[in-house]
Amino acid sequence: MKKVTVSAPGKLHLSGEHAVVYGKPALVVATSLRLYTTLETGAGATLLRKMRKNDRYIEAISAAFEKKYGASIKDDVGITITSSIPIGSGMGSSSALAVSLSGALCVWHGMPWNPQAVNDIAYQAEKTIYKGSSGSDPAVSTHGGILWYRKELEFLKTLWLLPFKIPKTFAPFVLINTGRKESTGDLVAHVGEGKKRDEKKFAVLLDAVEKVTKQTAQSIHDEDEKGFRRSISENEQYLEEMGIVSAPVRAFIRAVEEAGGVAKISGAGGIQTGSGVVVAIHDTAQKIIALAKKRKYETFQVVLGGEGVKMEQATA
Ligand code: MEV
Secondary structure, three states: OOEEEEEEEEEEEEEOOOHHHHOOOEEEEEEEEEEEEEEEOOOOOEEHHHHHHHOHHHHHHHHHHHHHHOOOOOOOOEEEEEEOOOOOOOOOHHHHHHHHHHHHHHHHOOOOOOHHHHHHHHHHHHHHHOOOOOOHHHHHHHHEOEEEEEEEEOOEEEEEEOOOOOOOOOOOOEEEEOOOOOOHHHHHHHHHHHHHHOHHHHHHHHHHHHHHHHHHHHHHHOOOHHHHHHHHHHHHHHHHHOOOEOHHHHHHHHHHHHOOOEEEEOOOOEOOOOOOEEEEEOOOHHHHHHHHHHOOOEEEOOOEOOEOOEEEEEEO
């Protein structure tokens, strides 16, 4: 029985989310949470052909693969997807799906293993969900590690895999899932409307975000935890100015700050209820966990700097 499994990681934006849509850099890190796509022949799995009909995103990924390689996917391919990445929370679950499925399709069809091609397919698919995608999510899911990413032009994206890790001396990050109602596309559009209302103010905000993204990278490089925490806090203020942090999440972040920690949303955010995943740091992680528990938010910890897209198995 022919069987192919390819996995891809979720991500966190340490800095630069939304600003990256407008050509500013983002600092993104792959996590240890992964999504696995298995393609196989034989009974048991749902047919990809069927899934393509019912799921626009699966269709977009499959069609982007077919377009890139001028191939057509055979009728008898079965598909199974398993994932530990929370869905719709800013942790890159949809990009991980696009990256792992396009990787699996490439292996299934005997294409050479080419992460850049996998990334291109995933990026094309992501743009069918929201046009303005910067491509930072598929890029970090493809390449892993800590990525400095910038979309200069539609056809020119610069990415630099930072040759260092989050220092072990830094207190571990606590992640809090605050949930959210809006899609990434809604939130990107919301920020776009704010930009249109006051272009001058937005340009100043974008420059400030770029500066803090550089400070964040510098502080990781210098193993300067104080500077890193300052950058996280400053970054959160700018995200709040963009209007994509909900009132309850702002209140939660203020409570973390009052308790002596720092926190920021990570990813697209959220306006009505929750704002997706929040990254929080405190010398005593338990303090954050207690504050989150009070609000019935789920907390978890992940290892940062995970491996990018990976061929897990391929049997002919
Ligand atoms: C979403 O994970 C990150 C955003 O910056 C959108 C994008 O980069 O395409 C909000």
